[in-house]
Amino acid sequence: xxxxxxxxxxxxxxxxxxxxxxxxxxxxxxxxxxxxxxxxxxxxxxxxxxxxxxxxxxxxxxxxxxxxxxxxxxxxxxxxxxxxxxxxxxxxxxxxxxxxxxxxxxxxxxxxxxxxxxxxxxxxxxxxxxxxxxxxxxxxxxxxxxxxxxxxxxxxxxxxxxxxxxxxxxxxxxxxxxxxxxxxxxxxxxxxxxxxxxxxxxxxxxxxxxxxxxxxxxxxxxxxx
Amino acid sequence: xxxxxxxxxxxxxxxxxxxxxxxxxxxxxxxxxxxxxxxxxxxxxxxxxxxxxxxxxxxxxxxxxxxxxxxxxxxxxxxxxxxxxxxxxxxxxxxxxxxxxxxxxxxxxxxxxxxxxxxxxxxxxxxxxxxxxxxxxxxxxxxxxxxxxxxxxxxxxxxxxxxxxxxxxxxxxxxxxxxxxxxxxxxxxxxxxxxxxxxxxxxxxxxxxxxxxxxxxxxxxxxxxxxxxxxxxxxxxxxxxxxxxxxxxxxxxxxxxxxxxxxxxxxxxxxxxxxxxxxxxxxxxxxxxxxxxxxxxxxxxxxxxxxxxxxxxxxxxxxxxxxxxxxxxxxxxxxxxxxxxxxxxxxxxxxxxxxxxxxxxxxxxxxxxxxxxxxxxxxxxxxxxxxxxxxxxxxxxxxxxxxxxxxxx
Numbered sequence: 097x098x099x100x101x102x103x104x105x106x107x108x109x110x111x112x113x114x115x116x117x118x119x120x121x122x123x124x125x126x127x128x129x130x131x132x133x134x135x136x137x138x139x140x141x142x143x144x145x146x147x148x149x150x151x152x153x154x155x156x157x158x159x160x161x162x163x164x165x166x167x168x169x170x171x172x173x174x175x176x177x178x179x180x181x182x183x184x185x186x187x188x189x190x191x192x193x194x195x196x197x198x199x200x201x202x203x204x205x206x207x208x209x210x211x212x213x214x215x216x217x218x219x220x221x222x223x224x225x226x227x228x229x230x231x232x233x234x235x236x237x238x239x240x241x242x243x244x245x246x247x248x249x250x251x252x253x254x255x256x257x258x259x260x261x262x263x264x265x266x267x268x269x270x271x272x273x274x275x276x277x278x279x280x281x282x283x284x285x286x287x288x289x290x291x292x293x294x295x296x297x298x299x300x301x302x303x304x305x306x307x308x309x310x311x312x313x314x315x316x317x318x319x320x321x
Numbered sequence: 322x323x324x325x326x327x328x329x330x331x332x333x334x335x336x337x338x339x340x341x342x343x344x345x346x347x348x349x350x351x352x353x354x355x356x357x358x359x360x361x362x363x364x365x366x367x368x369x370x371x372x373x374x375x376x377x378x379x380x381x382x383x384x385x386x387x388x389x390x391x392x393x394x395x396x397x398x399x400x401x402x403x404x405x406x407x408x409x410x411x412x413x414x415x416x417x418x419x420x421x422x423x424x425x426x427x428x429x430x431x432x433x434x435x436x437x438x439x440x441x442x443x444x445x446x447x448x449x450x451x452x453x454x455x456x457x458x459x460x461x462x463x464x465x466x467x468x469x470x471x472x473x474x475x476x477x478x479x480x481x482x483x484x485x486x487x488x489x490x491x492x493x494x495x496x497x498x499x500x501x502x503x504x505x506x507x508x509x510x511x512x513x514x515x516x517x518x519x520x521x522x523x524x525x526x527x528x529x530x531x532x533x534x535x536x537x538x539x540x541x542x543x544x545x546x547x548x549x550x551x552x553x554x555x556x557x558x559x560x561x562x563x564x565x566x567x568x569x570x571x572x573x574x575x576x577x578x579x580x581x582x583x584x585x586x587x588x589x590x591x592x593x594x595x596x597x598x599x600x601x602x603x604x605x606x607x608x609x610x611x612x613x614x615x616x617x618x619x620x621x622x623x624x625x626x627x628x629x630x631x632x633x634x635x636x637x638x639x640x641x642x643x644x645x646x647x648x649x650x651x652x653x654x655x656x657x658x659x660x661x662x663x664x665x666x667x668x669x670x671x672x673x674x675x676x677x678x679x680x681x682x683x684x685x686x687x688x689x690x691x692x693x694x695x696x697x698x699x700x701x702x703x704x705x706x707x708x709x710x711x712x713x714x715x716x717x718x719x720x721x722x723x724x725x726x727x728x729x730x
Binding site for chain 2: 143147150152153177180181182183184185189191192193195196197198199200208209212213266
């Protein structure tokens with residue numbers, strides 16, 4: 097079952113009068129329960145592709161469909177009802193810089209997310225998620241008190257709240273050492289196997305080859321393999 | 322629970338969570354904002370201060386009050402007990418005729434109804450200098466004042482021969498209705514004194530006068546005929562009016578007809594008065610606009626800047642919340658609430674700060690009844706202003722680039 101679909105998407109930027117192609121005619125299907133890796137050198141268009149899939153950006157041309165909804169032109173910071181619904185109920189995001197709310201503890205970050213995404217707070221569920229990634233002891237710590245790996249694990253379980261069908265991760269192991277990176281990839285892989293969640297990961301890390309079901313290689317905005 | 326109720330509950334939850342999160346942020350930001358807060362409070366204190374007055378003595382004997390600062394909020398908010406001065410021009414006209422459709426609030430030309438004296442009132446070895454005692458000439462002129470003053474009456478009445486005195490002075494001197502007090506009047510060359518009966522005690526509101534804003538006002542009333550009888554007044558020392566020409570015409574019109582002959586209004590004095598009046602207009606009117614609107618603008622810009630910098634500091638957090646599914650509508654709601662709360666706290670602090678550090682003319686305490694209307698209007702203006710100030714912030718929020726903010730490492 098196809099969860100997300102990009103058809104012939106092109107993204108251009110105009111810089112100093114010159115048109116720069118970030119993506120050119122990229123077509124892509126993301127299947128349910130699939131771990132899809134996007135690799136390529138810096139500037140190849142990985143992040144742009146992920147941003148378009150994540151409804152943070154719109155393609156210049158082409159169509160993006162997520163969960164059967166055409167989101168091609170939905171790209172505002174704060175969505176309308178449809179876009180917000182999609183982000184709450186269908187998408188989960190993991191970023192290289194974790195993007196946890198620094199004023200809140202780990203648990204509060206998760207509670208706030210659950211309140212926004214689910215509407216009610218189930219502390220037991222949050223405790224289970226924390227236990228799953230081995231962070232039960234860190235629940236009351238603030239993000240700055242955690243290591244990078246721990247913060248990323250919190251970001252991953254935050255992305256899991258609301259049972260999204262698609263998790264988009266942009267360089268989730270960018271700041272992490274090999275051991276921690278492997279741990280993060282394992283968690284993401286487990287999600288695809290156990291929860292049938294589709295995961296799209298853009299990464300430089302060659303370790304992704306071990307975990308991804310499929311790898312897409314981008315270069316200069318084009319899929320090369 | 323139906324689907325609709327579920328959706329409503331979810332929306333409420335999102336909004337509430339967002340709001341609670343923002344409150345949590347404020348706690349952290351508060352300390353850093355203190356310095357801005359102090360500046361804003363000071364400016365708001367200035368612009369919400371009803372009348373900042375400078376006392377200056379002219380000619381050695383006559384106390385003249387000059388307004389040094391004016392307040393747009395309070396000025397626009399004049400209520401039933403506050404009359405508009407002519408210098409307000411169009412604003413006065415609009416408020417008096419369209420907004421306050423109330424006979425208690427209309428323009429009164431000072432010269433038509435009152436002249437005033439600076440008296441010393443003595444009772445039981447205590448005395449007090451009372452500038453600007455209103456001398457009304459007859460029932461007609463008295464009638465103009467009565468609607469303003471009757472509601473202030475604490476004891477006694479306005480009827481009969483005698484003097485109505487403000488509560489502050491009455492307390493200061495220990496005077497009750499019916500007491501006979503000694504009043505004295507400096508004629509310039511000698512002091513004339515006589516006894517007069519207190520027929521009423523009034524509680525006056527903020528008593529100020531002159532310049533642009535006039536809060537009506539003068540608590541000490543007695544009739545000209547009686548003054549003539551008691552003090553044997555043969556001329557008036559000072560006529561309260563911005564328009565000296567009108568005053569002179571008025572004085573001429575009452576000359577010899579109301580018991581106080583117009584004999585010795587010194588042409589020299591009136592010339593000086595006129596010069597001062599013109600000078601006062603030249604200085605005061607532009608200053609009024611500069612101070613009032615200038616302060617308003619500065620406070621507004623600081624307020625906006627503050628909202629803006631607060632917004633800029635948390636752009637990333639907002640982007641995170643946006644990625645979690647917070648709707649734009651929730652964001653607008655929170656930004657508006659934030660601006661309102663921010664402004665209302667500042668205004669409240671400014672008002673209390675103002676009331677606590679400034680003394681009012683002659684030591685009157687402002688009556689809550691009288692200042693409640695201006696206060697309400699002040700808050701209303703602030704609410705409107707907050708809503709205006711938050712619009713650019715909402716536009717900025719709409720244009721936030723989530724992908725760039727969230728990609729920042």
